[in-house]
Amino acid sequence: xxxxxxxxRVWLAGVRSQFPALAQTMNGHPLAYLxxxxxxxxxxxxxxxxxxxxxxxxxxxNRGVHTLGQAATVAYEASRATVGRWIGAAAPxxxxxxxxxxxxxxxxxxxxxxxxLGKGDVVLLSHAEHHAxxxxxxxxxxxxxxxxxxxxxxxxxxxxLEDLRRHLIEGSVRLLGLKHVCNALGTVQPVxxxxxxxxxxxxxxxxxxxxxxxxxxxxxxxxxxxxxxxxAHKAYGPMGIGALYGRFExxxxxxxxxxxxxxxxxxxxxxxxxxxxxxxxxPGTPHVAGAVGFxxxxxxxxxxxxxxxxxxxxxxxxxxxxxxxxxxxVRIVGKSKVKVGxxxxxxxxxxxxxxxxxxxxxxxxxxxxxxCCMPLMERLAVPATVRASFACYNxxxxxxxxxxxxxxxxxxxx
Amino acid sequence: xxxxxxxxxxxxHGRKPRNHRKLPNATHRAEGYNPLCxxxxxxxxxxxxxxxxxxxFEGCGCAISQASASLLTTEVKGTTTALAVALxxxxxxxxxxxxxxxxxxxxxxxxxxxNYANRxxxxxxxxxxxxxxxxxxxxxxxx
Numbered sequence: 001x002x003x004x005x006x007x008x009r010v011w012l013a014g015v016r017s018q019f020p021a022l023a024q025t026m027n028g029h030p031l032a033y034l035x036x037x038x039x040x041x042x043x044x045x046x047x048x049x050x051x052x053x054x055x056x057x058x059x060x061x062n063r064g065v066h067t068l069g070q071a072a073t074v075a076y077e078a079s080r081a082t083v084g085r086w087i088g089a090a091a092p093x094x095x096x097x098x099x100x101x102x103x104x105x106x107x108x109x110x111x112x113x114x115x116x117l118g119k120g121d122v123v124l125l126s127h128a129e130h131h132a133x134x135x136x137x138x139x140x141x142x143x144x145x146x147x148x149x150x151x152x153x154x155x156x157x158x159x160x161l162e163d164l165r166r167h168l169i170e171g172s173v174r175l176l177g178l179k180h181v182c183n184a185l186g187t188v189q190p191v192x193x194x195x196x197x198x199x200x201x202x203x204x205x206x207x208x209x210x211x212x213x214x215x216x217x218x219x220x221x222x223x224x225x226x227x228x229x230x231x232a233h234k235a236y237g238p239m240g241i242g243a244l245y246g247r248f249e250x251x252x253x254x255x256x257x258x259x260x261x262x263x264x265x266x267x268x269x270x271x272x273x274x275x276x277x278x279x280x281x282x283p284g285t286p287h288v289a290g291a292v293g294f295x296x297x298x299x300x301x302x303x304x305x306x307x308x309x310x311x312x313x314x315x316x317x318x319x320x321x322x323x324x325x326x327x328x329x330v331r332i333v334g335k336s337k338v339k340v341g342x343x344x345x346x347x348x349x350x351x352x353x354x355x356x357x358x359x360x361x362x363x364x365x366x367x368x369x370x371x372c373c374m375p376l377m378e379r380l381a382v383p384a385t386v387r388a389s390f391a392c393y394n395x396x397x398x399x400x401x402x403x404x405x406x407x408x409x410x411x412x413x414x
Numbered sequence: 415x416x417x418x419x420x421x422x423x424x425x426x427h428g429r430k431p432r433n434h435r436k437l438p439n440a441t442h443r444a445e446g447y448n449p450l451c452x453x454x455x456x457x458x459x460x461x462x463x464x465x466x467x468x469x470x471f472e473g474c475g476c477a478i479s480q481a482s483a484s485l486l487t488t489e490v491k492g493t494t495t496a497l498a499v500a501l502x503x504x505x506x507x508x509x510x511x512x513x514x515x516x517x518x519x520x521x522x523x524x525x526x527x528x529n530y531a532n533r534x535x536x537x538x539x540x541x542x543x544x545x546x547x548x549x550x551x552x553x554x555x556x557x
Contacts, residue, residue, distance in 0.1 A: 351476035351477060353451050353478075353536065354420075357416075357530060358416060361415060369450065369451050369452065370451075370452050374452070377452070383451075383475075384451060384452055412420055412425070413420075413425070413428075413477065
């Protein structure tokens, strides 16, 4: 055990030193960055990959005959293949680059949703969904006459499989939208079981994998999902890039999402025809540097080991949970047995925003608020929570800083 | 630094907000909502002629928003609607510009919020509601 910890420390020091943003002070304290569920910091390898792309490989893709343009196209398509391999896609064409999860959900809702939903159809969403997996479906429902219905979750945000089954039996459910990992509470959903149930009733499944990507090894075929969405910036990659995975035959049947260059086969004023996948769904000049950085982030995370990272983060979350439990009036929100390294909590002596400000003054960055999950917060009967979310580079010092900050807040407000 | 923000007056009003109740026979009412944090409060006033006879608020939120709403009620009760609107403007200007504020009285304890840009809206929420209640009587947000 002691040897394990010694190895842990060596491993951790090696990981942590690769993140330049962590080596700064904040309000007179070393930065304890615990807002990783909002976005992670970036390792040198990713920063260098983006920078190197612009320094030596920058050209527009899929056009022209010059060598640099070809090199950029190769780098872009290699990145697509890396993302596809990471989640076990059958072919790179099953990966469509987007701005992130939000655009990926909007893409499916606006194309598959508007084409396939009709009056009386139901889109099921867990009560814990992020706004990004609710609002696009409401927009599609408004346009088609379909209905959006919530599936119950328990007080830990865990999906109620019985309620899911009931909805699937009762309604004409066309799609289930589900977060793999709850960004607000850290709860890991029983996705394979949910997918199996949905498929038994001929409903498709879209998994929002925003929070899962950096913490759980994923295989879309093992899970059996039809669509899944990713944001690079929550997994050590750049902002403004992400991806939609879709089974080839589903994506291939989608109408275009947006029109423009690159997504066409031919354009005539009478009628245009569209390109094959994935170009058909990627109009305009894509975020090539972002895609390159995204792939580098996944390679980097693969080198660290996503399971090792998750184990380390859960250990820190357990320490934080235990420490917070010793401060009077503090209550952990979301105590599911299967969680990633996220600790959400409230204090009966202070509002989360006041806690957040005190923590910030102690150099601790956390998220306070509703975490873009207003329906879940209402279900849990809390207006907001404080969320500390861990990444592979966090250490016990960050946990100590969190606990010291909350204790200081207790001295002010308690 | 934190002592500037969480002064004793603020902590006191935050813990024990004054006039935190429903107001019977209210003549003016507005809801303040901050979508960023989800804080929501309802401000009610009973105005007779030009005079604010009574004022109260309901809702929960952070120490800053509760203290600011509580201080609002103690400051504007008994004054005229015109003076209350002017005070609201002066207070909000004091938090959002570099102007040296005058005549803020006890509200000066909230000026520490100026050093915390993302908390200014907590302090102005109730005051937006006040202006809205007196001018239009509608729901407002602090966005």
